Amino acid sequence: MSLRVAVVGLGWAARTIWLPRLAAHPGMTVTTVVDPSPAARAAFADDAASVRVLSDPGELSPDLVDLAIVAVPNHAHSSVAGALLRRGIPVFLEKPVCLSRAEADELALAEQEGGAVLIAGSAARCRADILALRRLVTSVGDVRHLRLTWVRANGVPGTDWFTRHDEAGGGVLLDLGWHLLDTALFLLGPVEFDQVVGATTHDFVNRRASRAAWREEASEPAGTESAEVEDTARAFLVTDSGVSVSLLTSWASHAAHDSTTVEVHGSAGTAVLGCTFGFSPNRLGGSSLTFTQDGRTAPVPLDEEPVGAEYDRQIDALAGLLADPAQRGRAVAAARRTIDVIERIYESAARAAGSHKPEEVPA
Structure with a gap:
């Protein structure tokens, strides 16, 4: 039916x-x-x-x-x-x-x-390469560190509400960063984060040339003076069991192509996935997965699939x-864990930005 x-x-x-x-x-x-x-x-x-x-x-x-x-x-x-x-x-x-x-x-x-x-x-969890990486996690031994990056060359969303804080809630951290955090929790399980620090920047969001040309919308383009959110977020997290997680996500950068990397470092080896999340055509090839142990790196076979198969x-x-x-x-429980980390990253970034404001000089 x-x-x-x-x-x-x-x-x-x-x-x-x-x-x-x-x-x-x-x-x-x-x-x-x-x-x-x-x-x-x-x-x-x-x-x-x-x-x-x-x-x-x-x-x-x-x-x-x-x-x-x-x-x-x-x-x-x-x-x-x-x-x-x-x-x-x-x-x-x-x-x-x-x-x-x-x-x-x-x-x-x-x-x-x-x-x-x-x-x-949860699109990332449904990717064949992420599922293969998760199966490989058991081979790395005790997980010590995760490194996740999703960096676009030019990919600021073209829909104007994406860059207005009152409608988007935030910038790239809520957009691409949500996928990375969901991936980290998928690989680690339902962990708690004792320590969260982060920083955000907005070097590209007001540049018209940084707009995602592959995602056209019938609205005012990003790259105007009205942009109010970050285009890049960096964070470092530590779980209650001592596993560290580094996160980098950018709508735009100085890179030539979009790319996503997920690394799982453990006591017995390191697994590295290179791919590109999302629909951007500005990518290099498909996905590659490797496992490194005792100085030797071996490729792990992956079945290629079309862009968007996770949907x-x-x-x-x-x-x-x-x-x-x-x-x-279940969905609300998972969302609570993700939004809690995102809010704490924003809070950390705000504290850091506030501590570096120039002092007022008396008239």
């Missing part, structure tokens, strides 16, 4: 990632789309006359849909998802699941009150997740 799916939000993610994949999946039927923009609704209606087109997610109900995929701007993630959950509609929510600890608490309450399950988007896997898993009662509360 096909799942009846509503897609809430008709921006880049819905049009490029979700709608084409849902349309091609034999177990999914998009019955409804929702967007407040008349232009977005009209453009969709021209292409899919058989789908119900709504302006307000409040018009959705459990008798109309089995699942709502929420792909709205960041500031509306928790409010839209929470309202749907309270009406008993299961929700698949794009990252970032929430922008604060308080929003995580609200989502937990909505899930309990409505009796519907929240499923969180296909997420859709494949939806029916099973919806049917599993154990999923209730």
